[in-house]
Amino acid sequence: MYNQTEIIKDTTDLGPEGELVINMGPQHPATHGVLHLVVTLNGETIKKIEPHLGYIHRSIEKMCESLTYRQFIYVTSRMDYLSSHINNLGCALLIEKGMQIEVPERAKYIRVILSELTRIASHELWLGAMAMDLGAFTPFFYTFREREMITEIMEETCGARLTMNYIVPGGVMYDIHPNFQKKVKAFIKQFKEKVTEFEDLVTNNVIFQSRTKGIGILSAEDAISFGCTGPVARASGVRCDIRKLYPYDVYDKVEFDEVIETAGDSFARYIVRVKEMNQSIRIIEQLIDSIPEGDFVGKTKNVLKLPKGEFYTRVETARGEFGVFIVSEGGTNPYRIKFRSPGFSNLSALNHMAAGSKIGDLMATMGTLDLVIPDIDR
Amino acid sequence: MFLKEYISDVYNGVTSLLKGMRKTGYYFLHPKEIITEQYPDNRATLVLAERFKGEVVMPHDQNNEHACTGCTACELACPNGTIKVVTKFDVTPEGKKKKAIDALVYHLELCTMCNLCVVACPSDAIKMVPTFEHSVFDRSKLTKILNKPASKIREGIE
Ligand code: SF4
Ligand code: SF4
Numbered sequence: 001m002y003n004q005t006e007i008i009k010d011t012t013d014l015g016p017e018g019e020l021v022i023n024m025g026p027q028h029p030a031t032h033g034v035l036h037l038v039v040t041l042n043g044e045t046i047k048k049i050e051p052h053l054g055y056i057h058r059s060i061e062k063m064c065e066s067l068t069y070r071q072f073i074y075v076t077s078r079m080d081y082l083s084s085h086i087n088n089l090g091c092a093l094l095i096e097k098g099m100q101i102e103v104p105e106r107a108k109y110i111r112v113i114l115s116e117l118t119r120i121a122s123h124e125l126w127l128g129a130m131a132m133d134l135g136a137f138t139p140f141f142y143t144f145r146e147r148e149m150i151t152e153i154m155e156e157t158c159g160a161r162l163t164m165n166y167i168v169p170g171g172v173m174y175d176i177h178p179n180f181q182k183k184v185k186a187f188i189k190q191f192k193e194k195v196t197e198f199e200d201l202v203t204n205n206v207i208f209q210s211r212t213k214g215i216g217i218l219s220a221e222d223a224i225s226f227g228c229t230g231p232v233a234r235a236s237g238v239r240c241d242i243r244k245l246y247p248y249d250v251y252d253k254v255e256f257d258e259v260i261e262t263a264g265d266s267f268a269r270y271i272v273r274v275k276e277m278n279q280s281i282r283i284i285e286q287l288i289d290s291i292p293e294g295d296f297v298g299k300t301k302n303v304l305k306l307p308k309g310e311f312y313t314r315v316e317t318a319r320g321e322f323g324v325f326i327v328s329e330g331g332t333n334p335y336r337i338k339f340r341s342p343g344f345s346n347l348s349a350l351n352h353m354a355a356g357s358k359i360g361d362l363m364a365t366m367g368t369l370d371l372v373i374p375d376i377d378r
Numbered sequence: 379m380f381l382k383e384y385i386s387d388v389y390n391g392v393t394s395l396l397k398g399m400r401k402t403g404y405y406f407l408h409p410k411e412i413i414t415e416q417y418p419d420n421r422a423t424l425v426l427a428e429r430f431k432g433e434v435v436m437p438h439d440q441n442n443e444h445a446c447t448g449c450t451a452c453e454l455a456c457p458n459g460t461i462k463v464v465t466k467f468d469v470t471p472e473g474k475k476k477k478a479i480d481a482l483v484y485h486l487e488l489c490t491m492c493n494l495c496v497v498a499c500p501s502d503a504i505k506m507v508p509t510f511e512h513s514v515f516d517r518s519k520l521t522k523i524l525n526k527p528a529s530k531i532r533e534g535i536e
Contacts, residue, residue: 074490138402155429155430159429159493205394206391207391
């Protein structure tokens with residue numbers, strides 16, 4: 001346990017003379033949230049990075065213990081708010097698995113399409129924000145223009161732009177909006193036209209490339225030992241896409257490639273995410289015209305009771321593997337609930353990746369980890 | 379060798395920058411394609427999706443009647459205690475006692491717009507509306523009573 005004096009000692013008592021300790025955050029514009037990094041520098045070279053967490057701890061796991069199985073799903077939107085839909089899906093899948101609830105095909109299709117839209121929206125926001133951290137402001141507006149189309153689709157169908165709470169155990173809360181298919185197709189069309197803009201503005205930009213290539217290298221072994229998942233691990237050559245390895249809903253019916261790069265540097269992580277957006281578009285294109293007719297939610301009991309035992313499911317969010325673990329005593333509330341969030345493990349690799357590089361490169365390394373702080377600090 | 383690399387670096391740098399600038403310039407000259415909304419000024423023309431979850435309301439018909447039976451299903455479904463159903467007993471013309479709502483108290487400041495109450499309601503007595511400008515100077519103004527004064531339950535709803 002930390003106490004106050006220990007924390008103070010921790011940050012001031014480091015090393016011999018010539019070392020400089022910089023507190024980056026909790027109110028730093030590039031940390032996109034209240035992340036506090038204690039950076040120990042030797043000149044301009046990073047010796048050590050220590051993340052201090054807890055600024056927005058809301059005790060979500062404990063809170064979920066007092067909510068019923070229907071109610072706790074909405075709280076998970078508040079963790080990784082950029083993949084809120086996929087978080088909700090993970091929780092719903094666990095309850096469906098535990099209670100053997102049959103999910104109608106239509107609901108599965110809708111869920112997957114919306115998950116992929118969420119993934120694109122999340123990557124778009126990341127792309128803009130990371131380019132902004134590196135000093136390029138224009139891409140931010142362009143990516144938000146595309147993202148706005150997705151949030152409009154979400155608003156129309158789910159009734160909210162960010163924390164949708166659209167998924168319920170057994171299906172989705174209400175049917176898709178009549179305009180849904182039309183709007184998604186319009187989005188795909190616009191996305192395909194405009195995706196070259198990012199390449200002109202960011203990917204092929206010499207400044208961007210020299211700021212990211214060879215920066216923040218993470219080897220495949222390290223990625224595994226730090227528990228990195230998602231685009232971060234895939235950029236190091238680790239196969240870890242849950243959609244491929246343990247397909248859920250209709251991911252086993254669609255064709256898509258797991259994007260793997262082997263360089264392990266910041267540029268590879270960037271490329272993985274850009275290519276993943278194209279794969280998401282591919283998935284949506286296969287599903288959007290063939291959404292089957294039928295119910296959008298299966299028959300469930302009014303009061304859900306998970307049988308006694310332990311349950312675990314995982315889904316692939318935009319950041320990596322999101323796992324839900326529930327210990328049930330057979331009642332209406334979970335006895336204990338634990339979320340495995342991708343951001344937390346990805347952050348743990350930061351010290352290893354950035355140590356020895358210059359402080360200016362920290363932005364590129366941290367930006368391409370795609371950290372969402374509420375996801376880390378649950 | 380060094381000079382050659384230097385020159386090609388400069389060349390690549392300039393061309394990639396110009397390419398980017400061309401995109402920026404295109405949008406500068408085509409303001410129609412910009413999608414920014416002038417929010418507070420465009421209130422009159424602002425269209426929100428009809429499903430947008432902004433606030434829970436209880437619709438009343440022209441006779442000032444609603445469909446709420448006072449069953450408290452919404453109160454039980456709400457994850458954070460936003461709704462409180464206060465019930466009373468009405469006496470029907472036949473002299474029987476009948477449960478009815480006295481007040482459906484709704485704390486807008488606690489609501490997370492999760493829609494669980496609307497889904498749980500067996501008689502569709504409440505719904506979400508897309509109002510979103512909820513700022514007030516006093517928090518107590520956010521505690522609302524959803525059933526209108528002197529409203530009654532519609533005939534035929536059990
Ligand atoms: S929308 Fe959710 S939080 Fe708000 S009153 Fe209904 S159940 Fe409660
Ligand atoms: S609003 Fe609906 S759920 Fe709530 S008490 Fe009235 S009838 Fe029951």
